[in-house]
Amino acid sequence: MAAAEERPGAGSGAEPVAVRVLRLLAERDQTLAVAESLTGGLVAAELTAVPGASRAFRGSVTAYATPLKRDLLGVDGELLERRGAVDADVALQMARGVRSRLGAAWGVATTGVAGPDPQDGQPVGTVYVAVCGPPGGAAAEGKTAALRLNGDRAEIRRESVRSVLELLAGELSGNARAKDTEQNGGN
Template identity: 85%
Template sequence: MKAAARALALLAERDQTVAVAESLTGGLVAAELTSVPGASASFRGSVTAYATALKRDLLGVDADLLARRGAVDAAVALQMAAGVRTRLGAGWGLATTGVAGPEAQDGQPVGTVFVAVCGPVGGPLEAGKVAALRLNGDRAEIRRESVRSVLELLVGELSGNARAQDTEQNGGN
């Protein structure tokens, strides 16, 4: 089963939702999720914030952070994920930001990508988790791998949460 289908199945089992903030992937994460039949049960929507100003204005990324570090940054990815979760009213937020090429950006080389996930408010992953990637390949390959990576990050967190809940329900054994 593809990562998008696994993520949506895990979200549906929990009656939870997800929203996506995308930069370098330009809507590919949303397209991957919506390619799964029944995605509307858990997928709230997405924001493609390609321009740095939109990361600030639509997703609430801190302007000083963007000015200091640029858009290709782990903290920016976390703020994008938290912002889209809040703005679109989802339990989970995902984000992608990075450099797909052909040129470096914000002092970061091509293939530098940050993907992030933020969980439900009040939950153990509310503050989020980010993965820093150094990807090889052409622009299309970097974007595809970024999509796969952010969806796998979500699946990992949902699977980990499921194991923790099962352990609690089974008396910690």
């Protein structure tokens, strides 16, 4: 029972990123919704593998087909036609859409090309991940990360899962530091 049981985001001796994300959300009494394309449900699976995930995880939408990004998540159809599904703005709109549609405080999204062939003019390994925080908060506008990943299809998908959860963990940690500063700054 060694390396074969490691999951994306599991570090040597460190708290796995999915555990950290769910702990941070639970501490804030906030929830998370996930929109996935190339990861095909792997982000949701990583989160739900953590005991007690239901305290913070609302659910997910796997919008693998491009029309579903528009129809289920509210991604702008003209944007999809102009740039295709593999795009930073598409990822951000996916995160906003899933957050809104599933009634969560936070939304995250993955879109990209896992291979074996290029898509929408983008090479294999091009991935965009996004996170969008609670409306009215500092993270409400959202944040994206562009990834250029190497490896086979499975490796690209695993790294996409780790990357989107790390992006969210960073936003949650930064959000906590900003709140601490607001609460303690004027005293």
